[in-house]
Amino acid sequence: MSNYENQLNKVKSANGFIAALDQSGGSTPKALQLYGIGEDAYQNDEEMFSVVHQMRSRIITSPAFDGDRILGAILFENTLDRKINGMNTASYLWEQKNVAPFLKIDKGLDEETDGVQVMNPNPTLMNILKKAKDNDVFGTKMRSVIKSANKKGIEKVVAQQFEVGKKIISAGLTPIIEPEVDIHASDKAHAETLLRDQLLIHLDELTADEMVIFKLTLPEQPNFYDSCKNHPNLLRLVALSGGYTRVEANHRLSLNNGMIASFSRALTESLNDQQSDKEFNTALDTSIQSIFDASCT
Template sequence: MADFEKMKAQMAEGKGFIAALDQSGGSTPKALKLYGVTEDMYDGETAMFDEIHAMRTRIITAPDFTSDKVIGAILFERTMRGTIEGKPVSQVLWEDNGIVPFLKIDKGLEDEADGVQLMKPNPGLEALLKDAEGFGVFGTKERSVIHEANSDGIAAVVAQQFEVGRTVLSCGLVPILEPEVNIKSSTKAEAEAMLKDEIAKHLDTLEDGQDIMLKLSIPTEAGLYDNLADHPRVIRVVALSGGYSTDEACEKLAKQPKMIASFSRALSEGLSKQQSDEEFNAALGSNIDKIYQASI
């Protein structure tokens, strides 16, 4: 990819945050409801995805959605294959806005076992990665969830994340590994300490050039993941909002000097289809500014 090194430098050193625009499947109706679009306002899956695409288009084309504060954006597969004013979305992000495009690649979560939810099997992954490269996508994101401090479960989650990450690397893209720790877990701090150690072990098995990113819940202990951020194989450590409100997520993130935001719900909080463009852009601009300040 012609701009790969330029994108990589922006991810490593850019000031700002990554917008997560990748709600999919079961989370789409919830995201639309928060946006003021209830299930009786669309008929069927195609109409539902048209509504969420319209919402994402409105965000991406808003005046404050530029690389001044937003350095990357994670897309859902349908969004990557969609267009804005006739141009592929990833092209609009990078060529028009200077924002690095990523793709969500996981197919959802398995049922909970050993206190965690692994990713479901992903048989068409390599074909999808080839398509993503064709669209000019820089990297990918894959999510699993840790619900409790269970060493076997956490070891399984991290092993699976790195296994999928190596497939992504072999296809010329940069993986964002996302082993999320549930913010409501009664053993959150203990789970995070285990997760950090497990990730560190796997990082040491990567070779030169096998560079990754990490997307982690904002840890209970300030600076917990600083040593992961400093690892030579880690381009950046980003934080998910995990259900915190925008203000709460930003307040917690500000205590983590080596993490930047990759927020979804906190980015779109307070946005509604019924708002005028002026109201929508003002609300989005306010969220972008709060998240940017917490990230720098």
């Protein structure tokens, strides 16, 4: 079988979760600060991305980071251009760790209108998808944000996600569709109802061989997205931590049977640049095991 087919089998049926290591230019300074590295450690974006790559490399090369508990890892495009132990990052993930690589492909968010932020235009999308395919990347991730239960806005978010998602499928990759509902939205539960309705409409419009992954905010009502999870066109239902602490995110996730994690901040919240390798690996192992356990309910 091809690498893609092996990755597909793993992502579709194995136990585990997807690690989100795709902090972009806007979110990297905060991620580094939480890791114990201040903005005085770098002078420009290139130096910043080099520093955050060191953090990601430390996570990925840790003995705790393994394919027995982690199905995939989402990378930022800059990370795809860099190496780990002399290997292309995506190749290292699959060949050394048995972890399927995903690539963040969106170009950030537009200004809020109709209670949502759609994705910015991405004129280089097809070039990025070719680059991902050439690097044996399995899938992609793209994020929109829903701030309130505005039906028009939510319809717009989901339509855009699926429009781009079909282009990703045509390029031979599997898209993670991520319409995040803001955890602070006062009408979060209503927004989730409107979102679920739209997701099901668009799932029904896919052909039999068009498969997608949903990455959704942990819902107010446990098992709320079961109708999506059981749809034949949904490869996997995954959850974002969305600002919840790891303890809270794991608790909410454990109430949603068959939903698995794709956490970023919740995965790395106990890690620090000043930790010894032993301390770092122990903290990462504890984090990974707790998220794995919550993903196996």
